[in-house]
Amino acid sequence: MALLLAAILALAVGCAGPQAPPSVAVSSVDLDRYLGRWYEIASFPAWFQEGCTCTTAQYTRHEDELVVVNACREGSPEGEPRKAQARAWVVAGSGGGRLKVQFQWPFTGDYWIIGLDPSYRWAVVGTPDRDYLWILSRTPRLDSAQYQKAVQIAKRKEWPVQRLRQTLQDCAWGR
Numbered sequence: 001m002a003l004l005l006a007a008i009l010a011l012a013v014g015c016a017g018p019q020a021p022p023s024v025a026v027s028s029v030d031l032d033r034y035l036g037r038w039y040e041i042a043s044f045p046a047w048f049q050e051g052c053t054c055t056t057a058q059y060t061r062h063e064d065e066l067v068v069v070n071a072c073r074e075g076s077p078e079g080e081p082r083k084a085q086a087r088a089w090v091v092a093g094s095g096g097g098r099l100k101v102q103f104q105w106p107f108t109g110d111y112w113i114i115g116l117d118p119s120y121r122w123a124v125v126g127t128p129d130r131d132y133l134w135i136l137s138r139t140p141r142l143d144s145a146q147y148q149k150a151v152q153i154a155k156r157k158e159w160p161v162q163r164l165r166q167t168l169q170d171c172a173w174g175r
Contacts, residue, residue, distance in 0.1 A: 024128070024157050025112040029096030031066070033120045034113075035059045038136035040167045041122070041147065046132060051075050052082065054171035057136065065089045068101065077171040115153035117146070124150045126159055133159050140169035 040055035049055065052072030060067045066088040073079040084103060088111065091098040099111040115124030122142055126133040135142070135150045142150070155161045 024114055025094060025097035026114065026116050027095045027097055029113055029116065030120075031061070031090070031096050034096075034123075035061060035066075036138070038123065038138065039140045039169055041135045041137045041142045041150075041169070042164045042166045043134045044132055044163045045165055051079075053077055053079065053168040054140075055167050059088075062087075066099070073171055077168070114157050114159075115150055117150075122146055122150055124153050126154065126157075130159050133161070133164065135164070140171075 036059060038057045038059070040057070043049065043055075049072065051074055053075065054077055055070070055072040058069045058071070060069075068086045068088050069083055070086070071081060071083045074082055086101050086103040088099045088101045090096050091100060097113050099113075100108045101111045102108045110128050112126055112128055113123055114126050115122075117123070120138070122135065122137045124133070124135055133154055135147065135154075137146075151161050151164065154164075
C-alpha cells in the first residue's frame with residue numbers, strides 16, 4: 001500500500017513544474033514489442049522506491065490500455081516483495097513515446113520513453129520535469145557499452161544523469 005501511495009504522489013508531483021518539449025520522447029514505439037518484463041538497471045533515487053532492490057516493471061495489454069505492475073524486494077534480494085499496479089495509455093499523437101500512467105484515480109502522471117534500443121533490449125524512461133529517470137533492460141544486467149549509450153541519450157536530452165544510481169538485480173527470479 002505504501003508503494004502504491006508513493007507512486008501516486010510521485011506521478012502527481014511529476015505533473016508540476018517546467019515541462020520538456022514533447023519532441024524529447026521517441027517518436028514511435030511498437031507497444032506489442034514493449035510489452036513484457038523490464039528490469040530496472042539504474043534510476044534517480046526516489047523516496048517511493050526507498051529500500052527497493054531487484055526492481056522490475058511488467059507491461060501487459062488490456063483492451064486499449066496497458067497494465068503496469070511495478071515490483072521490488074524490500075531491503076535485499078531475499079526481502080519481502082512489494083508491488084504496485086497501474087494502468088497506462090498512449091497520449092494521442094505521440095506515436096507511443098508518451099504515456100499517461102494512473103496508479104489511482106484521478107491522479108495521472110507523464111511517462112516518456114526518451115530512448116529505446118532498436119531491438120527493444122533497453123529503454124530510457126523519464127518524466128518531463130526531469131525529476132525521475134529509469135534505465136530499463138530486458139535482462140537483469142546491461143553491458144557497459146549499452147548502459148553508457150542509454151546514459152548519453154538522457155544526458156543529451158538534459159536529464160541530470162549524475163543522479164543515476166545503479167539498481168541491485170541479484171534476485172532469484174520466479175520465487
